Amino acid sequence: MAAFTLKINGREHQVDVDPGTPLLWAIRDNVGLTGTKYGCGVAQCGACTVYLDGQTVRSCSLPVSAVGKSEVTTIEGLTGKEAVAVQKAWVAHDVPQCGYCQSGQVMSAAALLGLNPKPTDQDIDLAMNGNICRCATYVRIRAAIHSAAKTLEG
Amino acid sequence: MSLVRTGTMALLAGSLVAIAIATYPGLRRADAAPEASRVAGSLKPVADFGGIKDKNERAVALFEEAGKVLQSPRCMNCHPAGDRPTQTDRMIPHQPLVVRGEAGMGAPGGLACTTCHHEANFDAARVPGNPKWQLAPIEMAWQGRSLGQICSQIKDPKLNGGKTMAQLVHHMAEDELVGWGWTPGAGRTPAPGSQKQFGELIKAWADAGAACPKG
Numbered sequence: 498m499a500a501f502t503l504k505i506n507g508r509e510h511q512v513d514v515d516p517g518t519p520l521l522w523a524i525r526d527n528v529g530l531t532g533t534k535y536g537c538g539v540a541q542c543g544a545c546t547v548y549l550d551g552q553t554v555r556s557c558s559l560p561v562s563a564v565g566k567s568e569v570t571t572i573e574g575l576t577g578k579e580a581v582a583v584q585k586a587w588v589a590h591d592v593p594q595c596g597y598c599q600s601g602q603v604m605s606a607a608a609l610l611g612l613n614p615k616p617t618d619q620d621i622d623l624a625m626n627g628n629i630c631r632c633a634t635y636v637r638i639r640a641a642i643h644s645a646a647k648t649l650e651g
Numbered sequence: 652m653s654l655v656r657t658g659t660m661a662l663l664a665g666s667l668v669a670i671a672i673a674t675y676p677g678l679r680r681a682d683a684a685p686e687a688s689r690v691a692g693s694l695k696p697v698a699d700f701g702g703i704k705d706k707n708e709r710a711v712a713l714f715e716e717a718g719k720v721l722q723s724p725r726c727m728n729c730h731p732a733g734d735r736p737t738q739t740d741r742m743i744p745h746q747p748l749v750v751r752g753e754a755g756m757g758a759p760g761g762l763a764c765t766t767c768h769h770e771a772n773f774d775a776a777r778v779p780g781n782p783k784w785q786l787a788p789i790e791m792a793w794q795g796r797s798l799g800q801i802c803s804q805i806k807d808p809k810l811n812g813g814k815t816m817a818q819l820v821h822h823m824a825e826d827e828l829v830g831w832g833w834t835p836g837a838g839r840t841p842a843p844g845s846q847k848q849f850g851e852l853i854k855a856w857a858d859a860g861a862a863c864p865k866g
């Protein structure tokens with residue numbers, strides 16, 4: 498075990514974990530932020546997506562020891578105009594079904610719009626195909642991202 | 652959290668894992684193979700080629716030996732001829748779908764290599780990593796090419812990123828991402844021999860005139 502200070506959603510959290518613990522488990526079990534989900538543990542489903550210094554990462558494939566001073570953002574701390582647009586579009590399109598994959602989907606969608614405000618269908622597929630949804634909400638996800646992009650146009 | 656909710660979440664998590672594994676053949680087959688099967692091959696030392704008197708023949712033989720490394724899945728997976736890398740020892744298409752993008756790091760706004768691949772291998776998640784993790788440029792596509800074609804490509808400065816022969820030898824012998832091929836992490840067969848031996852073979856090939864295998 499070793500002590501680490503993790504900066505998550507603007508607050509510092511002390512965690513005492515094995516250095517090889519995936520960031521996902523520190524976020525969920527040690528810090529208690531359970532919006533980030535465990536789906537596969539092998540970087541295949543996207544349910545555990547968070548931001549590290551603003552970039553999407555799969556928190557199941559990153560050991561706590563590699564986080565360093567980087568800022569972690571989870572679904573609980575997601576802010577900004579893209580996040581607001583995505584949230585509104587998600588509600589308008591009634592995107593989630595069971596909801597399990599959705600925090601990962603929202604993190605990836607907001608990140609996509611931050612980098613590419615007017616994504617095409619192909620851009621969306623390339624950005625979102627790493628986020629698996631067992632309820633197959635893909636069609637609504639794509640429509641909602643297009644709607645969010647429209648809102649952002651102003 | 653109620654038992655019902657906990658149970659439902661566990662079921663859902665289980666289903667996601669099932670989907671992930673079902674959509675990722677590498678996890679079911681190649682990666683399910685016992686660790687004992689991940690034994691790297693070996694390389695013949697440069698001295699073994701000293702008996703070949705003809706310089707060109709010696710160069711070709713040396714390159715063919717070094718080619719065991721170049722054509723190993725550890726190198727080939729990130730030298731695709733298309734936009735999508737491959738993965739595992741069976742060289743299946745990379746899952747999830749990722750493309751090279753402008754800088755070989757993924758589509759702009761899309762799935763970047765660094766979303767999953769970090770500074771080092773992370774065996775707990777079976778995800779390989781290296782600080783330089785990226786796709787080789789399309790001019791350096793090796794998949795589907797013969798060893799002779801790869802050889803001509805490697806020594807052509809127009810296709811190898813402007814490298815002189817000395818820089819090429821240095822790259823093969825010292826580059827950190829090339830070196831990852833010998834420490835690829837759990838579930839992946841390392842490239843044959845060692846980077847040192849590989850570098851020596853490439854240097855001896857260059858010293859012998861850098862002739863390429865035919866075809």
Ligand code: FES
Nearest residue numbers: 536537538543557
């Ligand atoms: S839990 Fe991290 S990608 Fe599936």
Ligand code: FES
Nearest residue numbers: 596598630631632
């Ligand atoms: S909404 Fe159920 S897994 Fe995506």
